[in-house]
Amino acid sequence: MEMVQDTMSNVWQKSHLFNAEKGSPSTWIFTIARNIRFDMLRKQRNRKEDLCSDDLWPILCEQTADVNEVSLDHQVSMDEIETMFQSLPEKQKLVIEAIYIDGKSQQEVADELSIPLGTVKSRARLGLQRLKEMVKDDD
Template sequence: MRTASESSEQDLKQMTDWLTAVAQQRCRDAYRQLFHYFAPRIRAYGLRHLRSEAQAMELVQDTLLAVWQKAHLYVPERGTPLTWVFTVMRNQCFDMLRRQMNSREQLLAEDLWPVLEPVDGSQQDERGEQQILARQLAHYVHLLPAAQQEVVRGVYLQEMTLQELADRLQVPLGTIKSRLRLALEKLREQVGKQDD
């Protein structure tokens, strides 16, 4: 009968063999074994951190696809297959969380225009529409702190991307996103007060 330590060493050797076979021979059987071993563990991690079954399963797929594609980068001397696969998994999870945050920021930014009065497109040409929207926006923007005004004007009136604005102002992209989020919340409040 094997001890827990011997069993663990045997499992590590087996995983190393599977990962090596995937890296060197593109062995589908070895990959299938890795998939069956890691999929439930990655799913559990995804459920804890992403809080969605669909996203947890997407994390499983993205991680194990990356394992297939990057297996040749695994170096046994630097760590166990477990450590390497979980590092790949965490990186994939961070990427998913970043995409979610960027998506939320884009949606938040696009929410501003519906707050302003709609313009009947049949009565105004596009340039006239932009001028009306700019005037409406300017009416509220002056109520914001200077740093938030700068971001709103850059994004909506100068049509700069968030990254272009971050580069121009020499601040991190996350700072620009935070300023925009706060500005949009304040603008919504102001528009709401005007409508009451």
């Protein structure tokens, strides 16, 4: 129980040091629990030497990288996305709004706008690509 509490306290107190770019939250929490357990076991055995878990695993805590994870630092607010979205060319905006906000199928959008399905797909793709670039440049 003490270990759970210590781990959770650490997670809480150091949460602002967590860098999602460098790893997933679960791995981060695992490394904190692992380190606490290591230090507790050493303490229980009355080890006086000042070697502690941070000496053994510092870099790994910082470097755990998971490329699939969305970085919290890079999260963009809804307002910002709205502004970026509004800056898209009218035709792309229309298609993306219909598909991603109204939830229509690409075929429905094609029928409504009387344009070929291929055009709907390419407008959506180009628009999203552009948004993605804007989000990336926003850092």
